[in-house]
Amino acid sequence: MISTSVAKEIRSIVGEERFLTDPADLSTYAFDGYCMEFTPDAVVLPENTSEVSSILQIANREKINIVPRGAGTNLSGTSVARRGGLIMPLTRMDQILEIDRANRCAIVQPGVVNAELQKALEPFGLMYGPDPSSWYVSTIGGNISLNAAGPRALKYGSAREHLLGLEVVRANGEIMRIGSKTSKNAAGYDLPHLFCGAEGTLGIITEVTIRTIPLPEAKCTLQAVFATLDDACMTVSKIMDSGIVPSAMDLLDQILIDLIQGYGGVQFPQGASAFLLIEVDGHPFAIEDEAKKIKKICSANNAIDILVAQTPEENEVVWRARRSIGGVFSKVCKTMINEDATVPVANLSAIMKIVLKLRDKYKLKIGIMAHAGDGNLHPAIMTDAQNQEEMQRVDNFAKELYEETLKLGGSLSGEHGIGLAKKKFVPLQFCDAALKMMREIKGLLDPNNILNPGSYIDE
């Protein structure tokens, strides 16, 4: 609980209207994209770095928990107040401070929405690599904190690969500027990347300098349908083997195909058990040739239907099928839990088989989406968080899934992070020495454990 005197002190920094304690307001911030709900004691909405610093100084002194938050779209429960305290949305710090075309970078506040940034970059002939499915709402600060990615990470990398510099406020309120605009930087410890993927447990990001990429001159998307999941996995493997680097290669299984059949005009042929959406981008001459080669690989691996989009409009239709997934779940289940098991891509087929086996074993309704070229699987569990018996099966499924993922040389997360969803599995992935070092670093940077406690690697 936050004492009246402390609440007064914080109000004196941000004003009445940006310190929320009304139950209706608090309930808005009680959940995120994961399925667990915790009502915070209050919500504080800073508008600048100095306010963030002042609030942290108080919180650190009073040992009040602070959970930084972007749009709250994360799927791992990383932006809820697990142990109470303050939720701190950075959504009011939403200015694009600079787009520097000549240096192919941009400086933004953490609350800038990914899609808004992409839109602002476009007239400069630039784009920001990470394209999470949540991009129409999720923020750059959240993207960096979760090391978010998306389909085109296959070619362009995750948030980590696009991070040049940060302004961060430490738990004690100290403001720190790290990194630079330079594309190469070999001076000093790599502090910016320590905060990337740290899920708000080490400091609060108040400004981001990102690398941007020249917009590709052209794109071409192929849609290939297969009668078996195996054929689709083999196709992925052969495309990776060809030396072509697609800008996306997403896979949907039969359950998802059935779900989106007809949705928004999407039509799959009879007998479709797996769907691959493959995009190449770059020089128009190159992608024309690459698309031909990919089409040939799909045919050779028993694709039953292949569509090559010829225009930007046709590209859009193909992507609509892929993007419509998010919208359909709410119609078929109360709760959707999206796993994020990631394996070296050569083990894609092996992990697919394991998911299918576990789906049967635990009698769950699960559709599989995968950023297939990255070995990044998103089994979408259609469930009801109120049904305790079913949720126990979901838990058992997840435990076995991640055990098998790690046996295959994988990771608990490719892009959704750890949060509350996977913190119990963390000791499975890391050796004792690594876990110890992570805890030491957390203890050093946040000795009072006020930043997002009870989550991530916290016991």
Next chain:
Amino acid sequence: MISTSVAKEIRSIVGEERFLTDPADLSTYAFDGYCMEFTPDAVVLPENTSEVSSILQIANREKINIVPRGAGTNLSGTSVARRGGLIMPLTRMDQILEIDRANRCAIVQPGVVNAELQKALEPFGLMYGPDPSSWYVSTIGGNISLNAAGPRALKYGSAREHLLGLEVVRANGEIMRIGSKTSKNAAGYDLPHLFCGAEGTLGIITEVTIRTIPLPEAKCTLQAVFATLDDACMTVSKIMDSGIVPSAMDLLDQILIDLIQGYGGVQFPQGASAFLLIEVDGHPFAIEDEAKKIKKICSANNAIDILVAQTPEENEVVWRARRSIGGVFSKVCKTMINEDATVPVANLSAIMKIVLKLRDKYKLKIGIMAHAGDGNLHPAIMTDAQNQEEMQRVDNFAKELYEETLKLGGSLSGEHGIGLAKKKFVPLQFCDAALKMMREIKGLLDPNNILNPGSYIDE
């Protein structure tokens, strides 16, 4: 000094022949690619991780300094025993443990030479991005520790962007495995990157998992000669502006042109004041078109001579001119000090002008090489480390150069690191809070300050 009993203990781990104390042996390890010489107390050559761990346990207990070392080619004095103690070359741990084509990665010991790795990857249709000029001798462990790069970082990034996982031995001897083979990984703090560019001050790298890239199908190199440095800089700027991402764009100034004129058959036209070497790689259709566009940009910016290599052999001739630089310095000066000032590329022309001004001001012989597309300048100071008066001018030049570099939003290093060469400038680049955090992290991971002390951020 190392006591007889401790020496005996270390010998019992590695044997007589891998614990060197003979003055002739020690002098071999007294210097690196920088100009400062410090004779170590001994040299120990471990052959496996377990030996590294045992030695570190002793060193940590006895507070004996340990300086890890690859091939010692670094240009920043980062692998000499500034405060005495043991030099630990990892050169005997030189096995390529795995090339995993399907997962586009490789696992290597730290002592593997960059060029050996590239050669081994080639039959698998892969390459490792970083291509420092030292690649024929420098090691992957050294490359990671210095966050090394090279010409093609412009397209592919530095060592940082190619690092997937590490095995590291901490100062206390604990062995830690961090990262994975997966191309995406959003689980836990980004520990691997904390050790990348840390110059051996936080731990000793004993195994590296690197990302590899499909070998480009084709390459094309252009050589453009200009009558003024300004024209060359403007060309760089226009190429960057075109949206083309060259795989290299290196610049040589008139002093270097004059030095390599005629060397190995290289011929520049009369009146050449600046030389640009531009490489594009990728799909043959794309690079043919890109080369044409680049040629046009060079012409439009007053190139007085443009050569487009048509075959791999012609490519090789063009690169020979660029690579021959390393060889010519030994003929014209006793000591060559290679600076590494890096600015956002839009400030390339500004920093060039500053170098020229400071060259005159301090009456030094300096040739400028630049990875121009990255804003990464290497003013090569041709001097004599024995001449104290001249070295004072070199120092003054460097101080002013880095002050101006930082004013232009740059960094003390693009790829050579900090070491002894630039540790005095570190407080110029970092705010107090960042410097404090770096020192706290160093104190946490190496409380007895035994790892490469007196270098980097150590006072």
